[in-house]
Amino acid sequence: MGPVVEVRSLKYSYPDGTEALKGVDFRLEAGEGVALLGANGSGKTTFALHLNGLLSGSGAVRICGMEVTPASLAAIRRKVGMVFQDADSQLFMPTVIEDVGFGLLNQGLAPEEVCERAQIALEQVGMVGTGSRAPHHLSAGEKRRVALAGILALDPEILVLDEPTTFLDPPGQRALSDLLRNLPQAKILITHDMPFALATCSRAVFFHDGSVAAEGPVEEIAARFGWGFAAR
Amino acid sequence: MRHNAVDEWSRGSSALHRRAPASKLIAAAVFLVVVATAHHHLPLLACGWLGLLLWVTLAARLPLGGILSRGAVVLPFSAVFALLSWMEGAPGIAVALILKSYLSALAVLLLVATTPLPELVRSLEAARVPRFLLTVVQFLYRYIFVVVEEAAHMRTAAAARGGLTFRAAADALAVLFARSFARAEAIHRAMIARGFDGHFRPLARRRFAPPDAVFLVLASALPLLVRTVGEVLL
Amino acid sequence: MHIPDGFLSTPVWATLDALALPATGFAARAAQRGFDESKAPLLGVMGAFIFAAQMINFPVGMGTSGHLVGGALLACTLGPAPASVVMTAILAIQAFVFQDGGVLALGPNVLNMAVAGVLAGYLPYHLWGGGRFRRAAIFAGGVLSVLASAVLALSELLLSGVRMPPSVLAVSLGLFLVSALLEGAITMAVVSALERIQPGFVRQPASAPALLLGGLGLFAVLLAAGGVVFASTAPDGIDSLAIRSGIAKPLAAYGSGASVAGVVLIFLLLLAGGRMMRRRSA
Numbered sequence: 162m163g164p165v166v167e168v169r170s171l172k173y174s175y176p177d178g179t180e181a182l183k184g185v186d187f188r189l190e191a192g193e194g195v196a197l198l199g200a201n202g203s204g205k206t207t208f209a210l211h212l213n214g215l216l217s218g219s220g221a222v223r224i225c226g227m228e229v230t231p232a233s234l235a236a237i238r239r240k241v242g243m244v245f246q247d248a249d250s251q252l253f254m255p256t257v258i259e260d261v262g263f264g265l266l267n268q269g270l271a272p273e274e275v276c277e278r279a280q281i282a283l284e285q286v287g288m289v290g291t292g293s294r295a296p297h298h299l300s301a302g303e304k305r306r307v308a309l310a311g312i313l314a315l316d317p318e319i320l321v322l323d324e325p326t327t328f329l330d331p332p333g334q335r336a337l338s339d340l341l342r343n344l345p346q347a348k349i350l351i352t353h354d355m356p357f358a359l360a361t362c363s364r365a366v367f368f369h370d371g372s373v374a375a376e377g378p379v380e381e382i383a384a385r386f387g388w389g390f391a392a393r
Numbered sequence: 394m395r396h397n398a399v400d401e402w403s404r405g406s407s408a409l410h411r412r413a414p415a416s417k418l419i420a421a422a423v424f425l426v427v428v429a430t431a432h433h434h435l436p437l438l439a440c441g442w443l444g445l446l447l448w449v450t451l452a453a454r455l456p457l458g459g460i461l462s463r464g465a466v467v468l469p470f471s472a473v474f475a476l477l478s479w480m481e482g483a484p485g486i487a488v489a490l491i492l493k494s495y496l497s498a499l500a501v502l503l504l505v506a507t508t509p510l511p512e513l514v515r516s517l518e519a520a521r522v523p524r525f526l527l528t529v530v531q532f533l534y535r536y537i538f539v540v541v542e543e544a545a546h547m548r549t550a551a552a553a554r555g556g557l558t559f560r561a562a563a564d565a566l567a568v569l570f571a572r573s574f575a576r577a578e579a580i581h582r583a584m585i586a587r588g589f590d591g592h593f594r595p596l597a598r599r600r601f602a603p604p605d606a607v608f609l610v611l612a613s614a615l616p617l618l619v620r621t622v623g624e625v626l627l
Numbered sequence: 628m629h630i631p632d633g634f635l636s637t638p639v640w641a642t643l644d645a646l647a648l649p650a651t652g653f654a655a656r657a658a659q660r661g662f663d664e665s666k667a668p669l670l671g672v673m674g675a676f677i678f679a680a681q682m683i684n685f686p687v688g689m690g691t692s693g694h695l696v697g698g699a700l701l702a703c704t705l706g707p708a709p710a711s712v713v714m715t716a717i718l719a720i721q722a723f724v725f726q727d728g729g730v731l732a733l734g735p736n737v738l739n740m741a742v743a744g745v746l747a748g749y750l751p752y753h754l755w756g757g758g759r760f761r762r763a764a765i766f767a768g769g770v771l772s773v774l775a776s777a778v779l780a781l782s783e784l785l786l787s788g789v790r791m792p793p794s795v796l797a798v799s800l801g802l803f804l805v806s807a808l809l810e811g812a813i814t815m816a817v818v819s820a821l822e823r824i825q826p827g828f829v830r831q832p833a834s835a836p837a838l839l840l841g842g843l844g845l846f847a848v849l850l851a852a853g854g855v856v857f858a859s860t861a862p863d864g865i866d867s868l869a870i871r872s873g874i875a876k877p878l879a880a881y882g883s884g885a886s887v888a889g890v891v892l893i894f895l896l897l898l899a900g901g902r903m904m905r906r907r908s909a
Contacts, residue, residue: 573675
């Protein structure tokens with residue numbers, strides 16, 4: 162079986178002309194966890210937005226062997242689940258259960274089945290019994306979990322998480338890394354949090370100025386770029 | 394703001410909380426119309442209606458003091474106009490303004506304190522309120538808490554530097570505007586990432602059950618009964 | 628000014644509710660045209676922004692401050708129909724959740740603020756927003772927006788038989804003018820600041836059906852003007868001559884004890900309103 166994500170010489174410029182990605186190559190195997198490291202503005206998030214076609218630049222992006230094109234977008238977005246950095250922007254429905262069920266309803270499933278699968282997803286992230294609550298009544302950690310449940314409910318093959326530990330206290334970070342480690346999906350984590358990256362990923366890719374500067378085991382990459390500082 | 398009391402109250406589990414939102418919406422509308430169209434013996438009728446509202450409050454296991462004082466937010470406004478009318482030699486109008494505005498505010502408050510807003514919004518859809526407008530209302534309610542918190546941070550930061558000048562306040566609002574715009578884009582992106590194709594699909598439809606019909610008939614008849622009895626007896 | 632329930636007479640609220648329904652439907656369809664429901668989050672978040680904007684105080688000297696109302700700002704940035712939808716949504720939330728404005732009075736409030744207020748706020752921008760008088764047009768939009776809403780609300784109250792001493796009426800019209808000028812200044816300042824941050828936010832006028840909008844805006848302004856005339860000749864035994872002279876010479880009206888009491892009352896009202904707003908948002 163080939164890689165679940167395969168990106169070749171991806172280039173992207175923002176409408177204002179800023180070159181955000183200058184030819185990125187990337188591979189992700191099934192079940193693998195990769196941390197995307199690098200300074201703010203080095204292109205990590207821009208790169209991630211290409212994985213399910215929210216942005217499209219030049220070069221090739223293949224998800225589970227499928228080229229990302231306008232025609233394949235619906236199928237691609239079922240394979241790639243994205244948890245965005247700001248949980249408040251991700252949890253836009255009025256109640257938790259409606260939010261977790263949002264993607265399933267868009268797939269055309271019947272409301273009964275949606276409720277059932279949404280409950281299972283909430284169970285997976287340890288948020289049973291919160292279905293009728295409003296997102297603005299949840300803590301930062303709870304929001305993060307519910308946002309993840311909304312993605313897990315769709316049963317994607319690849320999880321992309323952007324800065325998942327922001328606003329989480331240390332116990333919350335530990336709980337999240339335990340949760341992620343036990344998920345079978347392939348994972349891409351954009352993070353500055355080295356203990357978290359070490360706990361959840363085996364490999365790291367270091368972005369610098371829109372290109373991949375290096376990749377290898379997390380410890381090695383962190384040490385090489387002085388990125389381990391946050392861990393001490 | 395973050396924990397709006399109404400939000401908290403609406404998640405109760407009394408028999409009233411369990412009634413279909415549409416039945417409560419119609420009952421509240423009937424109450425408002427009955428009160429608005431009454432002209433005679435208002436103080437006496439108001440006692441009867443207030444009694445009904447208090448009964449509903451207790452039956453819904455809502456805090457009496459909380460409901461009464463929150464409904465009173467209309468009173469400063471009403472009191473000004475009541476005093477003005479009084480000064481113009483129309484004490485009847487003055488009394489009517491106070492009583493009617495307070496009773497109406499209480500009735501609406503009881504509606505939203507027994508019905509979570511998302512359910513209320515869905516029942517309004519059945520009343521043929523444009524769906525697009527309701528979707529906007531739903532998003533507005535969801536993000537009030539988030540954006541107000543951002544504004545509160547800005548205000549605190551400004552206060553720490555000794556307050557805002559006119560121009561700095563305009564800059565602050567422009568930044569808040571830009572952030573809100575960016576947030577809307579992030580929301581839209583998150584929706585598309587989960588397969589949104591331009592149409593919201595409801596998760597569950599609330600059915601109108603026999604107890605809801607019984608409640609609707611009773612709750613609509615009682616305020617009317619109070620008014621009829623009052624007007625016939627006096 | 629959000630009119631609570633119990634203030635308007637049945638013919639007034641019933642008529643205005645009946646008018647507000649098709650107007651809201653029209654605005655919702657117009658705002659949705661060319662888009663699908665994916666436009667809803669933007670309008671919802673901008674509504675939340677207008678809510679939150681009330682927490683940012685603009686100092687105007689003498690220890691007082693004002694805040695943005697927003698109709699004209701939204702009209703210049705989102706366009707008139709979406710702005711109208713946003714304002715309607717705000718009024719609905721305020722009426723239901725915050726007991727600020729009535730539910731039977733929602734139609735009148737929507738017509739005053741979300742229809743007349745937005746159209747009056749958009750009209751000058753639509754006519755002169757592209758040219759040399761752009762800043763003046765934005766300022767005028769803010770002024771007209773608040774003036775139209777306030778005068779309509781006042782005339783609806785008077786039409787419903789709410790009584791007011793003529794001098795108080797003159798003073799409140801004066802206060803409306805002051806808050807209208809403030810809204811104009813705030814709107815202009817915020818639009819300028821937005822154009823510095825990112826020019827794309829403020830749309831260029833003339834992308835809307837010109838004739839229809841111009842006509843509607845003019846109608847709103849005329850309606851407001853009619854409201855002023857009506858207010859000054861209000862029925863119910865108010866001596867219209869006295870009011871006319873009160874409007875013409877507001878300073879002369881300060882003499883009588885009644886008007887002083889009226890001014891004090893209105894200030895108390897504004898104060899109480901401000902306090903409540905602050906407590907709610909705290």
